[in-house]
Amino acid sequence: MATPGELALLHAVLEPDELSHIKRLLGSWSLLSDLSFSDLILVVPVSEDDEAQSGQLVVLGQIRPSNRSTRLHQDLVGESTTGEGWAIAREALARGEIVRGEIEGISPAGPIPSEAIPVRYGQRVLGVIVRLGREEARPAVSSPERTYLEAFDRLAAMVAESAFPFAEADVGGEESPRVGDGVVVVDEEGRVEFASPNAMNAFHRMGVYSVPDGRRLSDLGIEESAVEWALTTARPVVEEVERRPDIIVLLHCIPLVAHGSVSGAVILVRDVTDVRRLDRLLLSKDAAIREVHHRVKNNLQTISSLLRLQARRVPAKAGREALHEAERRVRSIAIVHEILSREPGDQVSFDEIVAALVQMAEDSVVGQGRVHIEVTGDLGDLPADVATPLAVTVAELLQNAVQHAFTPERRPHRPGRSGKRHPEDQARPSGQVTVDLRHGVHGLAIEVRDDGVGLPKGFDIERTNSLGLSIVRDLVVSQLDGTIEMKRVPRIEGGGTLVSIEVPTGPRR
Numbered sequence: 183m184a185t186p187g188e189l190a191l192l193h194a195v196l197e198p199d200e201l202s203h204i205k206r207l208l209g210s211w212s213l214l215s216d217l218s219f220s221d222l223i224l225v226v227p228v229s230e231d232d233e234a235q236s237g238q239l240v241v242l243g244q245i246r247p248s249n250r251s252t253r254l255h256q257d258l259v260g261e262s263t264t265g266e267g268w269a270i271a272r273e274a275l276a277r278g279e280i281v282r283g284e285i286e287g288i289s290p291a292g293p294i295p296s297e298a299i300p301v302r303y304g305q306r307v308l309g310v311i312v313r314l315g316r317e318e319a320r321p322a323v324s325s326p327e328r329t330y331l332e333a334f335d336r337l338a339a340m341v342a343e344s345a346f347p348f349a350e351a352d353v354g355g356e357e358s359p360r361v362g363d364g365v366v367v368v369d370e371e372g373r374v375e376f377a378s379p380n381a382m383n384a385f386h387r388m389g390v391y392s393v394p395d396g397r398r399l400s401d402l403g404i405e406e407s408a409v410e411w412a413l414t415t416a417r418p419v420v421e422e423v424e425r426r427p428d429i430i431v432l433l434h435c436i437p438l439v440a441h442g443s444v445s446g447a448v449i450l451v452r453d454v455t456d457v458r459r460l461d462r463l464l465l466s467k468d469a470a471i472r473e474v475h476h477r478v479k480n481n482l483q484t485i486s487s488l489l490r491l492q493a494r495r496v497p498a499k500a501g502r503e504a505l506h507e508a509e510r511r512v513r514s515i516a517i518v519h520e521i522l523s524r525e526p527g528d529q530v531s532f533d534e535i536v537a538a539l540v541q542m543a544e545d546s547v548v549g550q551g552r553v554h555i556e557v558t559g560d561l562g563d564l565p566a567d568v569a570t571p572l573a574v575t576v577a578e579l580l581q582n583a584v585q586h587a588f589t590p591e592r593r594p595h596r597p598g599r600s601g602k603r604h605p606e607d608q609a610r611p612s613g614q615v616t617v618d619l620r621h622g623v624h625g626l627a628i629e630v631r632d633d634g635v636g637l638p639k640g641f642d643i644e645r646t647n648s649l650g651l652s653i654v655r656d657l658v659v660s661q662l663d664g665t666i667e668m669k670r671v672p673r674i675e676g677g678g679t680l681v682s683i684e685v686p687t688g689p690r691r
């Protein structure tokens with residue numbers, strides 16, 4: 183659904199680059215709001231083609247200061263403004279200059295002393311920022327407040343000159359600090375004119391206790407190049423300054439530009455030590471989980487090799503085969519952990535698992551004829567606790583298909599002309615297996631189908647006590663709360679066996 187701001191945009195006439203200028207402004211104007219202690223409203227003119235609405239302004243954005251209480255409790259975004267109350271906005275739009283006066287009709291407390299700042303982009307005035315409530319109109323304004331307000335005035339002039347917000351490439355990440363985090367204002371030489379209490383706290387944590395006024399950050403022992411860069415290039419610069427052992431402070435320098443030359447900079451300062459520490463913890467937690475999966479996989483592979491070695495020493499064929507089967511089952515679980523060890527999080531790409539299982543099943547029929555296994559559809563990423571039992575299930579079903587479906591001796595006897603086997607049957611202990619993966623209405627749907635001999639007569643998965651399908655039944659029905667159905671496909675439909683599994687995706691019991 184479109185936001186009111188997006189709807190309002192439909193009425194505005196903005197070229198794509200003008201639109202991105204507006205979006206950048208909306209992305210960075212919390213600075214303006216906080217420095218001016220004011221609610222800001224961005225209005226743009228409504229399309230002239232819309233005759234009934236000509237001369238109207240529509241509100242594209244609204245922001246409240248984080249360091250003062252708001253004067254505007256209603257949400258104006260998306261509303262259009264007519265009437266005399268907004269005259270200063272229309273005037274700023276027409277003249278392209280900052281206009282001071284009053285905004286009427288939006289507060290029951292009466293007219294609010296306000297300021298309308300034209301938002302220029304290149305030659306064109308795109309809209310107007312209305313700043314509600316001029317703090318400087320108050321009789322007693324403290325000195326830090328005055329510093330903020332002066333910085334705001336310089337930024338407001340930049341907005342009117344098309345110098346703020348900065349060009350696309352210069353915009354920092356989302357975690358740019360806010361005024362409340364800490365502010366330093368420097369002159370064009372980089373000398374500190376003002377540092378807010380929170381900025382001082384950040385400096386203290388870096389071990390800097392001297393009075394910063396009139397000195398450069400580098401003179402104070404803060405090694406940074408951001409301020410100098412911002413002052414020489416007239417572009418914003420973000421830098422993280424690290425102080426051993428583990429204090430990290432983010433500096434976001436915004437140069438103040440007047441008529442094309444830099445007259446100073448506002449530096450937003452934020453102690454990000456805790457944030458970074460959390461990031462690192464999260465990163466290492468992710469890495470630890472991956473490492474655990476890696477080790478589980480290695481252990482499973484060791485178990486599977488032990489089983490393989492043991493199988494070689496068992497003289498009885500039945501025992502040997504049982505050990506081989508066990509070895510294969512362990513390997514199919516190892517595949518899931520192998521994939522989990524490569525990706526962060528507990529989601530695992532099931533398609534990748536299926537590809538590995540298919541490879542494993544195909545490898546197991548070497549020398550017994552050709553079986554072609556095809557995978558259609560996909561299930562995307564699945565949580566590990568669903569993917570693991572499903573992987574074992576698919577492995578069993580593929581194994582059954584390659585093991586039982588295409589054995590020539592169990593092929594139905596179709597005598598050829600000589601009374602021997604039908605030539606086609608003789609030539610072909612080979613066939614086609616299809617694995618279909620889908621997100622169905624009831625959850626995950628998996629179908630494994632082969633065109634082989636079909637299930638033995640009277641076979642019933644509910645009642646079988648053979649190991650492979652008992653495991654499958656237990657995993658699907660008991661563990662995943664799903665259903666499984668196995669049936670012979672009639673010969674006219676190609677013959678063979680069809681196994682259909684459905685597993686609900688919602689929360690399980």
Ligand SMILES: Nc1ncnc2c1ncn2[C@@H]1O[C@H](COP(=O)(O)OP(=O)(O)OP(=O)(O)O)[C@@H](O)[C@H]1O
Binds near residue numbers: 632
């Ligand atoms: N795709 C299939 N085509 C034909 N017969 C099948 C198929 N799948 C299973 N069967 C039959 O169902 C029986 C039971 O299968 P199940 O997987 O439970 O045991 P198994 O494969 O014989 O032994 P294991 O425990 O090693 O898997 C098989 O012996 C086979 O006769």
Ligand SMILES: [Mg+2]
Binds near residue numbers: 581582
């Ligand atoms: Mg089996």
